Amino acid sequence: MSLSEMRDPLYRLNEPAVIADVIDGEAVIMNLERGSYYGLDQIGADIWQMILAGRTFDEIATTIAQHFDIEHERVASDINALAAQMIEEKLIVPDPAGEERVREPHQITVTVYATPVLTVYSDMKDLLALDPPMPGLEPASNA
């Protein structure tokens, strides 16, 4: 899928299969269905958060290129590759209702731009859900 095909749609987190959080500026992501765990650091974590905040890939490329004063083409190409990987891993899915979401601002946290890298750990099938995943119960209470 090319950037031009991806640039218009908004994307969202592929819940409930995927759970994610940001720790100390790094995104940690788990795909419970695939048994994979992912890490995104540096500008990758910013890109991840901007996607979840309701920005299109083109908007993100423009924002980053302007922030670091670098070529838009280069950033767009990097985001294209990263987004294709995220979509392949089913971390994000198209959000048809994305236009209705409130777009949250995001402050870029890194000071230097480098090609974002999605680190994939695919050896966690024993850790993650049985096949099929077992339905959970809400926690009884906190201890």
Place this chain on the structure above:
Amino acid sequence: MTIADLAWKSQVVDRPDVRDGGFAEMRAAMAAAVAARPEQVHAVSMTFAGRPVRLEVAGNTLAANVMSAFAHLIDRDAPDRPATSSIAFWDCTASGVRWPNLAEDGEWVAQGEGWRISLHGGGRYLREARTNSLIHLDRASGAVIAAFRDAAQLTLADRARPLQRMMSQICAAFGIQDIHAGLVSRGGRGVLIVGGSGRGKTTTTLDCLDGGLDFLGDDSVGLGEPEEGGFVGHSLYNSARVHPGQLERWPHLADHWRPPGPGDDKALLIPARPFPERVARTARIVAILVPVIAAGRFDAVPTSPRAAFTALVHDSKDNRRFGMSRCEFLRLTALTRTISCFRCELDLDPARVAAGISHLIESLSP
């Protein structure tokens, strides 16, 4: 059927048409085992994750093993205290009572070689059927009923950590989270030792036990979030297992190891036997430590929360069978985000490890 369809609702409790997957039949079989050999029945009150639980075991051999592993949780001064839940075991061979022959049904099923797990009653009842055991869990109350074909055939691993394969779900029923970690403490303030198998958790926790700190677990700990905030570690098992080649590291413990038996690869230690005063039930977590195997000198240096999270989650892949929920995942990210994280090299001198961790606890503000 979707996950939402299987969400348990409180109304299930009173519905006579709810199929409990044989939980009631297991309860009846347990009662029969108790009645069959009353002289081999052992019942105590214990505190599990801060809650009073009745532990009942039918079968002397089974009781000796189970109660050793949970000895530190038993409340000997309050044997008849009202309990909010119960854990019951029986030995089929000792009692002459077999577990009930139950239909292999279930609203959700997962199975492999030698095991089958199923959910019943709208997701409330979890059943694990294996060749030599049948275990039922009421996920709403935390009540467990377990039958073992022959306690004399239990492996050392099963004796060290009864119900380990089910423990994550038992913990969830009690509102805590079973995590793959060790835990030591001083004065009620604990350091969580994280990392995958073979990464030094047991070595570090036993160094600390030998060096005067309190022991709460070497491999499995219950993580809780008290109302007042922060994180608390709950001891689950009074046991530690190491490869026989490591035993010479702790000469003070030489007389207390149980060697591996058939089917085992590790020796077993019950920490309460050499050091009964050094086994604790709970500790407030003040630090997370990631040991690194290297013949260096112990020196706890700050590490990133992300590194601690990876050690806690990714490197612990061999210890979880039921997957991780969103709630559990976010609890762990919150833990590593808010608690000070360190890494250290495993020192050749166990005393320096104990002293180093003790100093670390003292250095962190309460």
